[in-house]
Amino acid sequence: MNNKLEIFDSTLRDGAQAEGISFSVQDKLKILKSLDEIGISYVEAGNPGSNPKDLDFFQQAGRMKLGHVKLAAFGSTRRWGIAVEDDDNVKSMLTADTPVVVIFGKSWDFHVTDIIRTTLEENLAMIRDTVAFFKAHGKEVLFDAEHFYDGWKANPEYALRTLKAGIAGGADCLVLCETNGGALPMEVYEITRDVVKQFPGTRIGIHTHNDAGMAEANTIMAVEAGAVHVQGTFVGFGERCGNANLSILLPTLQLKKHCPCIPETELGRLTHTARKIAEIANVSIPHGMPYIGKSAFTHKGGMHIDGVSKNTASFEHIDPELVGNERRMLMSEVSGRSMVLKRIHRISPEMTKDSPETKAIIARLKELEMEGYQFEGAESSFDLVICKHLGKYKPFFELDHFKVIGEQPPLQEGLSSTAMIKIKVSGNDEITAAQGDGPVHALDRALRKALEVFYPVLRDVHLTDYKVRVLNSRDASAARVRVLIESTDGEDAWTTVGVSTDIVDASWIALVDSIEYKLLQQTENLHEGLTVKENT
């Protein structure tokens, strides 16, 4: 296959229907810009009839210079029993002043009679009139046949008549909607194929939802059956389980089905664009999301790591660079020696797998893993283990003593803990104290305060993430915990790990690693090795 496909993004309309998502006008403008940059053909950006905020957006968006995107407003057919030109919703869609409008109407007889409660004939007239109205105003009109597949399964003849009503009104494209998301690939293929046959020369589109986990598969099947217009949302946001995810569909259609969707040069922006949109929406992308997730090209099993080291095609369906993502090899008890050696080489390229240092590092790694350490995602702590065995490490300070006191009722609201700490740097003592919201917060503040006296560079370092995992939790409150700490100096970010039965102690270990890693980076001879990007 190599049909050119029209890509239609509804992040700003259907995507905004997802639980927890609420876009400001500024958010929407930023997302529109990203979609335009990556080369999306259509962006459906709101329903000016149902949401006055959308009108403000359309006015501002109308002034933007767009290279690829045609903007679309979305709205219902006229209501039953009134003339199209008297329908407020219909009129408000004109005010959005977009080159494209999307009109949705009912294709499932049950929805006509039981939900909007009109006659089957009136519903056909509503579709025809509304499409014709916008055609008369010079718009490109897409007819969204809502619940088309369920409608076809219930009453294929009537479902077909709704499409014909769209054509009679002059629709430029008939979009078959799998609104409830429950259809399966083979039926979507067969129904779409039958519809395509009925309307030779008409553009057929596909719009799916993910309630049975089939949104992308159903879209691919519709394309195989002849659909040439593909609707979705960029990261899959949408009502309930979401819409078809364009960040999965674009590479699948373009790389595997060879259907041009966006300019070939732009596919490498895929991961960046998806993560940016998710960031604007304040949603985390699940690590395992195909193509764009953090783990999408991450290898953990020893045999997988060995295979990918020999030939990446052994366990990767595409090259991650094609979609702007990256390959990562995790350190873990199931990962092999070759991975460890690779990490050692970043610091000491002369080591071999038989060097005594390599063997000692691997032995230490196993010991630490038995204690509950896990270095995947905490490669900086792992680098410190390596440095300690290669003689490339010197302690930057000595802990004399710390004491953390928490109490209830708290002495001061929001400052329930106090930490005192005494450290020694090159023979000089420093003793100080700090308060915080909980023991780790107080200890972090006190340690930094003491160390900044000697290492002013630490002023730029702060924690950005803190994670706790209880191991062997059956032993309850004295269980072993693993703490992961992510730090940044505003430029680089690094993650360290600590394990202990005492959460304060585990946090302390990770905190110390975080600080030592930063200070070690300053040391000339390690600079090269350690500033290589994480996880490469």
Added chain:
Amino acid sequence: MNNKLEIFDSTLRDGAQAEGISFSVQDKLKILKSLDEIGISYVEAGNPGSNPKDLDFFQQAGRMKLGHVKLAAFGSTRRWGIAVEDDDNVKSMLTADTPVVVIFGKSWDFHVTDIIRTTLEENLAMIRDTVAFFKAHGKEVLFDAEHFYDGWKANPEYALRTLKAGIAGGADCLVLCETNGGALPMEVYEITRDVVKQFPGTRIGIHTHNDAGMAEANTIMAVEAGAVHVQGTFVGFGERCGNANLSILLPTLQLKKHCPCIPETELGRLTHTARKIAEIANVSIPHGMPYIGKSAFTHKGGMHIDGVSKNTASFEHIDPELVGNERRMLMSEVSGRSMVLKRIHRISPEMTKDSPETKAIIARLKELEMEGYQFEGAESSFDLVICKHLGKYKPFFELDHFKVIGEQPPLQEGLSSTAMIKIKVSGNDEITAAQGDGPVHALDRALRKALEVFYPVLRDVHLTDYKVRVLNSRDASAARVRVLIESTDGEDAWTTVGVSTDIVDASWIALVDSIEYKLLQQTENLHEGLTVKENT
């Protein structure tokens, strides 16, 4: 279709390959129990050859009474150039003493020549010998044809010969693996159909990965093409983008394709089981996950809410109760009310949805949820909220003050924290102190010590589980944490929850709930309501 399907779960083996997942032996036993309860046929639980920790698991699992599950050990074919009975990996699989073994071998010629680097003929012998070895030891043997689909696309004749080698060895089932996760539904359908034709009377299985977002669709297509054995992981955990998600496949196959997979009565446990497994893995289920996600049946758009209020089939592909999930309406104030009412009825059957107490409880719940509380899996804390609003609660003690001190170096090995506490019960003071391994451990001990003076029944109570989840972790070490505590008195078990920016405070809240719940149970008039099993 209504073929009976064999369901094979690999959460404990392939699932453990996911980034960030690391199961303890106890975790694995708990997951095994959940999988057995819901009626899974096969559980693949580890690779005793590559991981000694797995052997410990198999020994303990062997002593469990399982109603449905047949346990399977997983391992490679013998290595090239040595006899099967001399291969340590092969031998170690026997020590797992499982009724079923899964042998994986290469079906893609490129992997044979370029990754494991042996001859095509030797690879066939490796498959045949290894399968035959385990058949001779009386095992049910599944042959996992790794990379089968990529292999078929590269060299169909050789891929087929690897299956025939499995048959020659006596394999009971040929599992076609879509290892790299890049295949599309139509090709999976066609290839599977061709294979099924070649092996009449042989059970054909399907094992897919989600790298192109097609894992579940490809599985459904393989079943349509004649596969009768379905592999996946319960929440989709797995290497890179994960494996086929059984919590999507089970309802899809059972409700939509009418293929029996698990006992019909158990499908209603689906959501509970998936969330429990995710909780054990300390992984959050994405809200939009089909069937089991929090948003899977959540309606936000006004027209959707209107439609669902008239007839739920208008915007729901299945009834959420069929999979143990629930409908939520985000715009509506009655959201979740029926669920809450159900729980209230266990304590006060006379309450209605319009009782002022019901309204007050719902309002309080919303407040707590805003603060980060989540009562899924912490129903005992939820019962306490109800009791407080029904006047069925009286405080069992008053906290005057506590102080927890942690220090390094510790005063005594393994006792890094000291807690002092002063409480009041019916006008009598009790002040005491205890040491522990970390602040929560010390505080737990001190509180019990003080309370046991007044409530000897607490001597039987102890903590069995302790979990910490960092919420909004971007705020780093002062982030809000949610602590879950599971307690037992040797007979019943109950779970309580606390949320705070201070981990000691969050643990304190959950500890107090745990103790108060136990004491409340002693009160005659609540006994009936509260001793009903959790999660019913």
